[in-house]
Amino acid sequence: MTKITGLTVHDVRFPTAAAGDGSDAINRGDYSATYVELHTAEGVTGTGLTFTNGRGNELTCAAVEALRHHVVGHDVDRLCTAEGARTLTADVQLRWLGPEKGVIHMAAGAVLNAVWDLRARVAGLPMWRLLSELPTAELVAAVDFRHITDALTPAEAAELLDRGLDGYEERRKGVEETGFPSYTTSVGWLGYPDEKVRALTRQAVKDGWTAVKMKVGGPIDDDVRRAGIIRAEIGPDALLMMDANQVWDVDEAIANMARLAAFEPHWIEEPTHADDVLGHARIQQSLGDRCRVATGEVAANKVIFKQLLQAGAIGVMQIDACRVSGVGEVLAELLMAAKFGVPVCPHAGGVGLCEYVQHLSFFDHLRLGSPLEGRMVEYVDHLHEHFTDPVTVVGGRYRLPERPGYSVELRPEAIATYSFPAGPAWRA
């Protein structure tokens, strides 16, 4: 039993907007973290964060404060169960602010991820290993099945988790040797001119990348031209993914993808509004086998993911580590994807998202037995230097993290420098 004795939240923002990094059809942000530290009498600190785009990071920080009384004074193991997590996600007054979406849900994600980080640190295990080696009953107890039993029952989850124990050691040895497949998004932000896109793509190929993602959703002729540049640089065999960041209407997405399909995209990501399950289903139907529809980075909760799977709306499911209410809800999403046979390729980038999601993909492969084929973790080469345990990506593949926890601990000097608005990076 580990009791949480205190909570600190930091508003940390990196001034990335000016450089055009991370710019796409909808967003142009100062990559930011609502950064949570949970304290214990034993001296172990748990850290979690949720990612935001700059303005408004004070809101997720304030939402963490509103959740404080549900964690301070409470037990870590209890908060790692569905009942414990539900004290945050189904608070009889706070639930109205979602329900289970937006600012309040993202804050729950930062807090509950910090709780799980604390658990992993106490156990002395990296998150992927803690999760992969937990008894089936404890994993099932961590999942809140409310509102998803029509897609996944506790018994079905247990069966998937038990079955996944077969071959665990071999798979672990495999990824220790070869890592986990990845792709890079650093080549084609909308804010970059053509020549920068060409140079970055050429460099990515030299660095061993065989899968790259470009942003689309600008004027369609520009998208077509940029797709041509990137496809020419990577050659016919590498994977090219496209990401529209929700800018299109449904029929517009169908029309534009009819043109962009010429460049043989592996997937089209966020072709329309993130809440539009039926719209995604229509777009997937129009593309057939030519291209997968992918979404999920801002899918509000497990109920949206459930429907995307039930409707056959996606060929690739993109989870995010901290948009939803932390590890427990992500487990629900991974289990549903496994049941429906849809590969999971997590969203990363931003601040700390690569550090987080690598653990989830390793769990998906190691404990759920999902094959590596068709699975990749996004990689963006920004801001890793601020973490105490940054990701290691070699030749386009993530290596297994070894240090205990969930890997999103910021260096103290990063917190000090980039704290908003008082840090030196913002006083200038």
Added chain:
Amino acid sequence: MTKITGLTVHDVRFPTAAAGDGSDAINRGDYSATYVELHTAEGVTGTGLTFTNGRGNELTCAAVEALRHHVVGHDVDRLCTAEGARTLTADVQLRWLGPEKGVIHMAAGAVLNAVWDLRARVAGLPMWRLLSELPTAELVAAVDFRHITDALTPAEAAELLDRGLDGYEERRKGVEETGFPSYTTSVGWLGYPDEKVRALTRQAVKDGWTAVKMKVGGPIDDDVRRAGIIRAEIGPDALLMMDANQVWDVDEAIANMARLAAFEPHWIEEPTHADDVLGHARIQQSLGDRCRVATGEVAANKVIFKQLLQAGAIGVMQIDACRVSGVGEVLAELLMAAKFGVPVCPHAGGVGLCEYVQHLSFFDHLRLGSPLEGRMVEYVDHLHEHFTDPVTVVGGRYRLPERPGYSVELRPEAIATYSFPAGPAWRA
């Protein structure tokens, strides 16, 4: 041209939780308002609010502050267009906190409703009349069609609005004489004992109510017993609505409604999670013509409503005035409902929601020509005394408001008394 020169936001909370008013299967709150005042050099003040359940009202207040720069210094008429509203709803940094959902979207609702209130006050018209008499082109310009053109195009909206001009004067005379149908939710909160439910129902019948709503979602045997009490009191001809406040899973909803259908409910409201379009569709399918599925009070945005209509998931659409981003987005919802032929029965209660939504239903009837049959505005007899222009409901029917604006202006003494945490109501 009216320029907004200042914005004030108040955190106003009424201590209702202790009495059990407003208690249901999911919520038990201190009814609260994030209350916005917009100032002008001319001395006219616009007021808007979004409703919350108590804890967390400081978050929607902080979100209003985050939106301040999009309204202060800007023109009212411009902010009443889709392009103007989009400066709030599609801010390149803040959008990440939704998108278009939760705390940030509710705050946009409070702010943009205050903008529209200002417009109505400057015009000297109650909101229903301002909206009902606006030229079609201005109403179409107020709707952001992004992400809904697969359900409703600007041309279709214009046609509905033009057609609705026919018979406007006759309908207006009609509702001036007879008012707008309503129903009461004050009889059957889950927190009330059986005898209180029986007494309140008996009184409601005496007061002229022919439609009442009960909360369900407790132990099913209790729900069945309470349904029996209420049906016995109201007789076979009055309408009985049921509201589960999202507590059931999809298959649980289907099973429970198979029992509760014996009491001939007019609708089952929020039978499962608010985001579950496909779940609602299955429940509606299981009930067939026996009972309508209704939802919408926490539907995050127009994209959720679009899908509920496209999927045939609802037989009654329940809009809310301030969960979404204000008048412009509600117009989109009303127009989609009109196109799909689904009656709108707005959500009310809370703080100021009755005051708000009466205007929207009057617009639906007067300008869109929606018949009164099958349409009702919810009525809850709480907290009206705190408003300067409270609703008038006589014999179970709303009367047309006559004073300029959107009717959600609080009395100064109410703001002072219930301000949180400094007001005298909270210092005790």
